[in-house]
Amino acid sequence: xxxxxxxxxxxxxxxxxxxxxxxxxxxxxxxxxxxxxxxxxxxxxxxxxxxxxxxxxxxxxxxxxxxxxxxxxxxxxxxxxxxxxxxxxxxxxxxxxxxxxxxxxxxxxxxxxxxxxxxxxxxxxxxxxxxxxxxxxxxxxxxxxxxxxxxxxxxxxxxxxxxxxxxxxxxxxxxxxxxxxxxxxxxxxxxxxxxxxxxxxxxxxxxxxxxxxxxxxxxxxxxxxxxxxxxxxxxxxxxxxxxxxxxxxxxxxxxxxxxxxxxxxxxxxxxxxxxxxxxxxxxxxxxxxxx
Amino acid sequence: xxxxxxxxxxxxxxxxxxxxxxxxxxxxxxxxxxxxxxxxxxxxxxxxxxxxxxxxxxxxxxxxxxxxxxxxxxxxxxxxxxxxxxxxxxxxxxxxxxxxxxxxxxxxxxxxxxxxxxxxxxxxxxxxxxxxxxxxxxxxxxxxxxxxxxxxxxxxxxxxxxxxxxxxxxxxxxxxxxxxxxxxxxxxxxxxxxxxxxxxxxxxxxxxxxxxxxxxxxxxxxxxxxxxxxxxxxxxxxxxxxxxxxxxxxxxxxxxxxxxxxxxxxxxxxxxxxxxxxxxxxxxxxxxxxx
Numbered sequence: 001x002x003x004x005x006x007x008x009x010x011x012x013x014x015x016x017x018x019x020x021x022x023x024x025x026x027x028x029x030x031x032x033x034x035x036x037x038x039x040x041x042x043x044x045x046x047x048x049x050x051x052x053x054x055x056x057x058x059x060x061x062x063x064x065x066x067x068x069x070x071x072x073x074x075x076x077x078x079x080x081x082x083x084x085x086x087x088x089x090x091x092x093x094x095x096x097x098x099x100x101x102x103x104x105x106x107x108x109x110x111x112x113x114x115x116x117x118x119x120x121x122x123x124x125x126x127x128x129x130x131x132x133x134x135x136x137x138x139x140x141x142x143x144x145x146x147x148x149x150x151x152x153x154x155x156x157x158x159x160x161x162x163x164x165x166x167x168x169x170x171x172x173x174x175x176x177x178x179x180x181x182x183x184x185x186x187x188x189x190x191x192x193x194x195x196x197x198x199x200x201x202x203x204x205x206x207x208x209x210x211x212x213x214x215x216x217x218x219x220x221x222x223x224x225x226x227x228x229x230x231x232x233x234x235x236x237x238x239x240x241x242x243x244x245x246x247x248x249x250x251x252x253x254x255x256x257x258x259x260x261x262x263x264x265x266x267x268x269x270x271x272x273x274x275x276x277x278x279x280x281x282x283x284x285x286x287x288x289x290x291x
Numbered sequence: 292x293x294x295x296x297x298x299x300x301x302x303x304x305x306x307x308x309x310x311x312x313x314x315x316x317x318x319x320x321x322x323x324x325x326x327x328x329x330x331x332x333x334x335x336x337x338x339x340x341x342x343x344x345x346x347x348x349x350x351x352x353x354x355x356x357x358x359x360x361x362x363x364x365x366x367x368x369x370x371x372x373x374x375x376x377x378x379x380x381x382x383x384x385x386x387x388x389x390x391x392x393x394x395x396x397x398x399x400x401x402x403x404x405x406x407x408x409x410x411x412x413x414x415x416x417x418x419x420x421x422x423x424x425x426x427x428x429x430x431x432x433x434x435x436x437x438x439x440x441x442x443x444x445x446x447x448x449x450x451x452x453x454x455x456x457x458x459x460x461x462x463x464x465x466x467x468x469x470x471x472x473x474x475x476x477x478x479x480x481x482x483x484x485x486x487x488x489x490x491x492x493x494x495x496x497x498x499x500x501x502x503x504x505x506x507x508x509x510x511x512x513x514x515x516x517x518x519x520x521x522x523x524x525x526x527x528x529x530x531x532x533x534x535x536x537x538x539x540x541x542x543x544x545x546x547x548x549x550x551x552x553x554x555x556x557x558x559x560x561x562x563x564x565x566x567x568x569x570x571x572x573x574x575x576x577x578x579x580x581x582x
Binding site for chain 2: 135136138139141151154155162163164167168170171172173174175176177178180185187190191192194197198199200224225227254255256257258259260261262266267268
């Protein structure tokens with residue numbers, strides 16, 4: 001097992017990949033895929049261009065090198081999504097990440113040749129799946145420049161930013177069941193649009209927009225009504241993904257008053273298949289721009 | 292089995308109940324409860340003051356008198372929610388409803404004394420549970436008088452009703468995970484409120500409101516992007532319940548611009564435990580008020 005505190009930046013893997021790979025042994029993202037041999041959807045990770053079936057490693061107890069995973073009395077990676085793993089919390093995630101790095105680090109011989117053959121697949125030969133079951137989906141309006149640009153588009157520059165934006169995270173609930181994996185076909189919606197904001201016509205969307213957003217996956221639940229102290233909030237984050245928030249802007253300007261976006265935003269949102277952990281992103285922390 | 296088309300209004304049950312009971316044999320609502328003998332949550336119905344465990348009747352094939360339920364190769368009522376049953380669609384629901392009425396109709400001896408003892412419970416002795424797993428929750432602003440009243444409260448009478456309200460169903464997505472069973476304690480939320488709509492203060496909610504709404508349970512899914520023809524929309528409705536849409540109005544007026552209600556509406560919504568079917572409500576249809 002790789003020791004806690006060990007400098008990861010120098011770590012290398014016996015899996016070969018290019019120096020500019022987005023999936024070095026320092027990353028260890030989590031996802032889900034259809035294992036082409038068993039025809040079952042299981043949780044996985046990726047190093048270089050190899051997708052690794054975590055259910056196979058878990059079954060052999062190769063991920064149980066820390067106290068949480070060692071004492072777990074059920075399997076979490078034979079599930080079709082990461083939800084059961086996410087519920088275990090941050091420390092379990094750190095244990096599993098370290099165990100995977102230990103198995104795949106240069107010089108490690110913990111993984112037999114037979115296990116290497118059975119658990120690893122070229123990414124080009126597998127089908128990736130939705131990594132998580134999304135229970136609820138909230139879209140926050142959290143970049144000033146973006147809020148200003150969209151505000152100008154819809155209300156003009158004088159009313160682009162509302163007073164509340166400076167004081168609270170403005171957000172709305174989206175439709176959780178329309179979140180799909182990147183690559184899924186997006187159907188252009190039809191609906192009401194109105195040029196004069198008084199009388200609508202029926203039309204296919206003429207102003208399809210896209211927004212590159214960062215998705216935050218909340219992996220643990222709190223009890224309804226119990227606030228989470230702000231200093232503990234980070235412990236509820238399992239990881240991050242990219243999100244494409246498709247928007248039908250012409251429908252949005254007609255429908256969004258006073259209850260917010262609805263059909264203009266609920267037809268599809270696409271996420272990336274890999275969830276990148278806070279641990280993997282830690283070395284890339286920078287200060288926020290001054291505000 | 293009760294024949295299709297038979298006049299239900301004259302039907303009587305061997306279960307005794309008062310003439311003004313809301314649960315006559317004409318109702319047959321669906322719900323979920325903790326069976327106190329097995330300690331498992333199963334689907335149920337109710338006649339008079341008796342809750343009936345449908346998983347026990349299903350196990351004995353007493354609900355399989357129609358072609359859909361007869362050929363079903365799995366059980367749906369031993370689930371902790373109605374979702375698997377709902378997915379079977381309208382015709383399966385009608386079959387089960389008729390089968391239950393046949394078992395409990397006056398003069399019927401299809402249910403043995405042993406089965407009566409094992410499947411029926413006084414409602415006062417059991418714990419009712421959330422009848423459905425709510426995948427997504429949409430709140431529509433569909434009563435003119437209500438929209439006008441709330442609009443006056445928030446924007447004044449001149450802007451109470453927006454032009455779009457007359458042309459499309461204005462709605463927003465709520466938080467599906469905060470829908471709870473009626474009787475669950477509601478915690479008064481804390482958050483930002485602002486008297487001048489410019490600068491907020493932190494406060495417990497001072498304007499808690501409640502709204503009596505009718506909840507519509509959509510029991511079948513469509514494929515993402517496939518529109519449902521309006522004349523087929525009814526077939527997707529499993530049933531109806533009461534819904535209390537708790538609202539923190541002072542938080543709502545501060546936060547709702549421009550993306551709609553969020554924290555003011557997502558802390559709790561309560562639903563009734565019994566889902567009443569379209570078949571049970573059919574005899575009570577009346578014309579809409581003229582508009």
